[in-house]
Amino acid sequence: MYTTADFKKGLVILLDGAPCVLMDVSQHTPTARGANTLVKTKYRNLLTGQVLEKTFKAGDKVDEADFEKRKGQFLYAISEDEGAFMDLESYEQYELGSDIFEPVKGYLLEGAEVVLGVFEGQVVSVEPPMTVELAISDTPPVIKNATATAQTKEATLETGLILQVPPYLEPGDRIKVDTRECRFVSRA
Numbered sequence: 001m002y003t004t005a006d007f008k009k010g011l012v013i014l015l016d017g018a019p020c021v022l023m024d025v026s027q028h029t030p031t032a033r034g035a036n037t038l039v040k041t042k043y044r045n046l047l048t049g050q051v052l053e054k055t056f057k058a059g060d061k062v063d064e065a066d067f068e069k070r071k072g073q074f075l076y077a078i079s080e081d082e083g084a085f086m087d088l089e090s091y092e093q094y095e096l097g098s099d100i101f102e103p104v105k106g107y108l109l110e111g112a113e114v115v116l117g118v119f120e121g122q123v124v125s126v127e128p129p130m131t132v133e134l135a136i137s138d139t140p141p142v143i144k145n146a147t148a149t150a151q152t153k154e155a156t157l158e159t160g161l162i163l164q165v166p167p168y169l170e171p172g173d174r175i176k177v178d179t180r181e182c183r184f185v186s187r188a
Contacts, residue, residue: 001061004039012046012067012117015054019046019065019119027058046117046124049099065119072116072126074108077101083108085126087116094123106161107132107179128179133188134158135174142167152184 002013007025014020024042029035037058044051046067056062075084081098083105094116100123107128108114117125139155152164157177165175165184174188 002064004056004058004060007039007041007056012065013043014063014065015043015045018048019067019117019124020044020052021046021125023051046119067117067119067124069127070116070118072114074110074112074114076110077105081105085114085116085123087118088113096123096126100124100126104128104179106157106159106182107134107177109134109159130180131176131178131185133174133176134161136165136169136171138171139165139169 002011007022009022009025011022012019013022020043022041022043026040028038028040030038039056039058039060040053041056042051042053071088073086073088075086075093077083078095081102083096083101085094085096086092087094104114104126109132112132113129115127116123117127134157136155137158140153142153151167153167154162155165155169156162157175161177161182163177163182163184169175169187176185176188177183178185
């Protein structure tokens, strides 16, 4: 059992029978005398992917989810919207559908290490590393002196992911990509 004092970003709790990860937690103290402190939360349901908000009174208790994070590996893409993953502890393989695979497929090459979120023996989430190294497969040539401000150009990476990169990068260059914000970090 967790109380509202234990709430922090990233904690997984059980709400309405589903594991939910807290994305934002804030406390509000009403000005009226004798009023309870309120704890406002924003959370993602890991089974449905919905982002919801809920307010608790200070001291409320919630159940702990039967949720654990395990080291895993991306094996291969089965189709455009399905991927095969392996648990590196038990060597069990999972085929995950588009609801879990779609958000992370642009960051994963075969053999990439990931973190699998397991709820009651079922994989409900996949977290790629914070940064990944990918090669640029296609990008337009840069036009020199075309603008007075700093510019970027669109690049397609080897996984099919499209993002903005500095103009000096060419096809074949390897770059680091931030997976939380889908942005260019540096040259690899």
